[in-house]
Amino acid sequence: MKSQRLNRREFIKTSAASAIGFGIACNDSICVLNQSGELPRIRDYRRLGRTGALISDIGSGVPYSEPVLKTAIDRGVNFIETSETYSNGNNEILVGNVIKNIEREKLFITTKVNLTLGLINSSDDIAARAEESLKRLNTPHIDLYMMHQAQSIVRVADRNFHKACDRLKKEGKIRFRGLSCHGTFWWQEPGGTLEDILMAAIDDGRYDVLFFPYNFLEPDMGERIIQACKSKDIGTMIMKSNPISVFEGYEDILNRGEKLGILEQRDYEKKQVQMGKARDFFRKYRLDDRDKLEKGAYRFILTNKDVSTICCRFRNFSDIEKYVGLSGTTLDTPTAGLLSDFRESLGFLNCRIGCNQCEKSCPVHLPVGTILRYYYYSQSLKERESASRQYRALEGHNTDACRYCRGSCEKACPNDIAIRVLLADANRSLC
Numbered sequence: 131m132k133s134q135r136l137n138r139r140e141f142i143k144t145s146a147a148s149a150i151g152f153g154i155a156c157n158d159s160i161c162v163l164n165q166s167g168e169l170p171r172i173r174d175y176r177r178l179g180r181t182g183a184l185i186s187d188i189g190s191g192v193p194y195s196e197p198v199l200k201t202a203i204d205r206g207v208n209f210i211e212t213s214e215t216y217s218n219g220n221n222e223i224l225v226g227n228v229i230k231n232i233e234r235e236k237l238f239i240t241t242k243v244n245l246t247l248g249l250i251n252s253s254d255d256i257a258a259r260a261e262e263s264l265k266r267l268n269t270p271h272i273d274l275y276m277m278h279q280a281q282s283i284v285r286v287a288d289r290n291f292h293k294a295c296d297r298l299k300k301e302g303k304i305r306f307r308g309l310s311c312h313g314t315f316w317w318q319e320p321g322g323t324l325e326d327i328l329m330a331a332i333d334d335g336r337y338d339v340l341f342f343p344y345n346f347l348e349p350d351m352g353e354r355i356i357q358a359c360k361s362k363d364i365g366t367m368i369m370k371s372n373p374i375s376v377f378e379g380y381e382d383i384l385n386r387g388e389k390l391g392i393l394e395q396r397d398y399e400k401k402q403v404q405m406g407k408a409r410d411f412f413r414k415y416r417l418d419d420r421d422k423l424e425k426g427a428y429r430f431i432l433t434n435k436d437v438s439t440i441c442c443r444f445r446n447f448s449d450i451e452k453y454v455g456l457s458g459t460t461l462d463t464p465t466a467g468l469l470s471d472f473r474e475s476l477g478f479l480n481c482r483i484g485c486n487q488c489e490k491s492c493p494v495h496l497p498v499g500t501i502l503r504y505y506y507y508s509q510s511l512k513e514r515e516s517a518s519r520q521y522r523a524l525e526g527h528n529t530d531a532c533r534y535c536r537g538s539c540e541k542a543c544p545n546d547i548a549i550r551v552l553l554a555d556a557n558r559s560l561c
């Protein structure tokens with residue numbers, strides 16, 4: 131890949147032009163460069179399991195703008211992930227516009243087909259959708275074609291998906307197949323947990339790469355999956371790497387002291403005690419912002435050499451500085467202690483996403499895990515608009531029942547998550 135060194139002046143100029151053309155909020159204070167006046171470069175490339183590809187340890191997940199993606203590639207990011215559903219296919223077009231002038235072999239492009247949209251999913255339909263993705267991506271082949279958000283064990287073995295992949299592979303239109311999963315949609319299809327689905331995909335034998343959540347809050351499940359992938363030489367792409375920001379939403383709720391339902395009110399004191407613990411934690415470590423925690427969260431993952439890549443969302447040039455700057459780094463002992471203390475002291479602040487244990491005990495079958503995932507998109511990834519769209523479209527998302535419920539979900543949650551408070555805030559902010 132051709133290296134492009136941008137000095138400070140060129141960078142600001144490029145940033146300003148980009149901001150005009152693509153609506154990126156970018157000025158000198160936002161577009162931070164490192165001390166030498168240039169954006170950092172990728173420092174570590176890892177093998178993506180049996181695909182044999184050497185990919186950047188920091189990959190691009192859901193690109194946001196052409197100039198930002200182009201700059202990320204210039205700084206050494208060679209792994210790009212998108213989906214037919216992101217922005218109704220426009221995200222693939224964005225990727226296609228950027229990669230058309232870049233030597234194709236230097237990039238690893240992955241896109242996904244979503245079988246949960248209520249469309250007809252015959253093998254011919256899936257193959258036709260792959261052809262559409264190829265056109266939008268401006269490429270003769272897709273390196274990795276994935277089933278998007280597999281939501282049950284049954285879905286893992288979807289005959290039509292595999293038949294389409296076999297055909298596309300034979301025709302040279304895709305090179306490898308994969309699967310992404312962030313939990314079960316139990317109300318649509320009966321199935322196991324997130325871990326059950328991923329283990330089924332590993333056992334299936336046809337998947338070359340898996341894409342799943344792994345972070346320091348729930349390390350055990352992720353590590354079991356990563357080890358199982360390693361035993362079959364399956365590549366690993368990581369999502370939901372930074373589970374921290376929900377803290378702010380939690381604090382807002384308590385600060386507002388808004389009127390809660392009668393039964394929720396009963397729990398209010400408990401939440402205040404929890405929040406007191408959170409404030410003590412931040413004071414103890416003199417954490418004025420979340421930067422140290424967030425970087426630690428990514429370094430925790432990078433320390434695991436069996437992870438192939440973390441898919442990071444480069445929304446702007448600052449994100450390139452932030453995420454690419456983490457490439458090749460590992461967790462130091464004090465930060466490992468900080469994360470471990472956070473997990474022990476404040477683990478109740480963040481849903482682990484995908485364990486779904488609370489849902490079985492909910493009398494009205496609310497999709498708690500999915501609602502809290504959308505809340506995570508809004509709070510942690512700051513993607514309020516799309517989170518809100520997904521939330522409104524989610525079947526059975528109405529949380530009114532929680533106001534008069536004793537909260538059996540909270541008793542079932544192994545992590546003592548303040549589910550009712552978070553659901554109420556999700557409903558308020560996403561509805």
Ligand code: SF4
Binds near residue numbers: 495
């Ligand atoms: S508070 Fe009750 S209704 Fe609401 S998610 Fe929990 S168990 Fe279900």
Ligand code: SF4
Binds near residue numbers: 482
């Ligand atoms: S609220 Fe608790 S039980 Fe429910 S998905 Fe989150 S961590 Fe799991």
